[in-house]
Amino acid sequence: MSSPLIIALDHASLEAALPLVDQLDPQRCRLKVGKELFVRSGPQALKALHQRGFDVFLDLKFHDIPNTVAAAVHAAADHGVWMVNVHASGGRAMMQAARDVLDRHALPTHLIAVTVLTSMNDEMLAETGVARTAGEQALHLAGLARESGMAGVVCSAREAGDVATQCGHDFLRVTPGIRPAFAQRDDQSRVMTPFEAMQAGSTYLVIGRPVTRAEKPMAALAAIEQELSTMKP
Numbered sequence: 001m002s003s004p005l006i007i008a009l010d011h012a013s014l015e016a017a018l019p020l021v022d023q024l025d026p027q028r029c030r031l032k033v034g035k036e037l038f039v040r041s042g043p044q045a046l047k048a049l050h051q052r053g054f055d056v057f058l059d060l061k062f063h064d065i066p067n068t069v070a071a072a073v074h075a076a077a078d079h080g081v082w083m084v085n086v087h088a089s090g091g092r093a094m095m096q097a098a099r100d101v102l103d104r105h106a107l108p109t110h111l112i113a114v115t116v117l118t119s120m121n122d123e124m125l126a127e128t129g130v131a132r133t134a135g136e137q138a139l140h141l142a143g144l145a146r147e148s149g150m151a152g153v154v155c156s157a158r159e160a161g162d163v164a165t166q167c168g169h170d171f172l173r174v175t176p177g178i179r180p181a182f183a184q185r186d187d188q189s190r191v192m193t194p195f196e197a198m199q200a201g202s203t204y205l206v207i208g209r210p211v212t213r214a215e216k217p218m219a220a221l222a223a224i225e226q227e228l229s230t231m232k233p
């Protein structure tokens, strides 16, 4: 499956997500299950999406002591998800523990780390005590994630090129904060259009509301695919 698109199913429950899911095609996109959907519908949601043939990114952004995070990542991978994430700011020992548990059990799930949330800007980050700019901090955490055995990072598309240069092109750059020209910015700060994001070095684009809240979600998805099809190979 060569599409870089991951559709974020930020729906209240599996029942609420299925009308959209049943219009989507596993050849055209992967799906992301986040906190609200998982807290309401749990592993049942993963099972329903897997049964329909989708690769699933379970986005629970684990951030806790190493033992707890490793156990949670193990549980996620046991559900057969394609990708799972932790917060890079949880540190080296936490990320390594998560990596080790997957290696010990030979689980193929891609393990990636969130750098700096795409909703954050430099001022918000400064309030948390981080003096670096969001871009600098994302790059710093990407380096730590790479050293800690992560397969890639979640970052904004604005940082994707620098991450690829620093960490290598095989290191995944999963980029939310994607806003096509027709969409609102919502609560995202560090945004780019789908075309710009791919040009900037993203591996995968995470897109939620511009598709899921569109009046015609399938038309919005088709418009994004059309935008990407104009890219030179």
Ligand SMILES: O=C(O)c1cc(=O)[nH]c(=O)n1[C@@H]1O[C@H](COP(=O)(O)O)[C@@H](O)[C@H]1O
Residues within 6 Å of the ligand: 008, 010, 034, 059, 061, 085, 114, 116, 117, 118, 119, 154, 155, 176, 177, 178, 186, 188, 206, 207, 208, 209, 210
């Ligand atoms: O890990 C994520 O997926 C994530 C990281 C991040 O830094 N920013 C971010 O927006 N996300 C997720 O990506 C999705 C973006 O959704 P939209 O803003 O609706 O396109 C949401 O499900 C967020 O939880």
